[in-house]
Amino acid sequence: MVSSAEKPAFQEIRPGVKVPAKETILTPRFYTTDFDEMAEMDISVNEDELQAILEEFRADYNRHHFVRDEEFNQSWDHIDGETRRLFVEFLERSCTAEFSGFLLYKELGRRLKGKSPVLAECFNLMSRDEARHAGFLNKAMSDFNLSLDLGFLTKSRSYTFFKPKFIFYATYLSEKIGYWRYITIYRHLQKHPEDRVYPIFRFFENWCQDENRHGDFFDAIMKSQPQMLNDWKAKLWSRFFLLSVFATMFLNDIQRSDFYASIGLDAREYDIYVIKKTNETAGRVFPVMLDVDNPKFYEYLDICIENNKKLREIDASSSPKFLKPLQKLPHYLSNGVQFIKLYFMKPIDVTEMEGAVL
Secondary structure, eight states: OOOTTSOOOOOEEETTEEOOOOOOTTSOOEEEOOHHHHHTOOOGGGHHHHHHHHHHHHHOTTTTTOOOOGGGSSOOTTSOHHHHHHHHHHHHHHHHHHHHHHHHHHHHHHHHTTTSHHHHHHHHHHHHHHHHHHHHHHHHHHTTTOBOOHHHHHHHSOEEEOOHHHHHHHHHHHHHHHHHHHHHHHHHHHHOGGGOOSGGGGGHHHHHHHHHHHHHHHHHHHHHOGGGTSSHHHHHHHHHHHHHHHHHHHHHHHHTHHHHHHTTOOHHHHHHHHHHHHHHHHTTTSSEEOOTTSHHHHHHHHHHHHHHHHHHHHHHSOSOTTTHHHHHHHHHHHHHHHHHHHHTSOOEEGGGGTTOOO
8 A cells, every 4th residue: 555645666668758557457448340231221210309409519519618717727636645645547438438538539530421421420429529528638637747648648548349239339338438427526516616626627527528528429329220219139238238337337447445535525425326327318218227226236246346356456466466367267257257247137128118207
């Protein structure tokens, strides 16, 4: 544990430029897709809604929002020790996630130009938003005397290929869960300004509206492709992506509960609320929701948290290197069992709830 009087050491590519966090199953992903398949999509079924969303993107409500003010112009050395490490980690993870969105949307805008002009312009304007977010977060890291080399990140990260419909599932959930994460922190700090230890949190209200609009765009795309939502495969994939996004956030945040404590939040309560609200939101487009009110949902995730804790302890132990994989195997297998049990928990069929208010 780092003493509260010390500044944690970070590995640097060169002075002031942080070595990117190691890629793991829980780190933000970089995506690529089948651009030709996406260009051939017929969006006419829902083109009016997509055109309305495009007009909102063109309005650029946040064009003057991401401007640093005088509150940033001070020393942040009083945020030190473990809290400082967790703050830098939060900023880095957030910046990486926003930058991965920028890269994907920018490439989609470029590849769809001249083939699907409405989608191309929407993706270009969303890439504009994501670039602002990433730049603002990277500048915030400089308050802690660090930054990310985003060009290096572009070249060094591995890219995950998803077919278009999986890109839509994943990015829709990423944007919507981002909305609920940002707005929940913002509302908490509105009520408890004494916990707002750093000024970036003041920007979260407008910021999360970008996330919400982006999510609405992917909602509209999926509704223009009803085959993505109305068969048995859609139900299985919806369950998979909901579980993946919720479990990744929960396991990450509980591991970093001290960060949330530093801004007056209980990480577990915060995540349960965000998961519940995102699940309800997803039920407006996905054919199923997860039964996140079932106590077993978090019981299984808690077992994964304990397994991950044991895995970190094994990594930090003095055991011989060849022995560590064998020591880890039972915990990996246990995690696999928990995810299987989570996946096969009976979901909530939204099609049977038509007419209900979510």
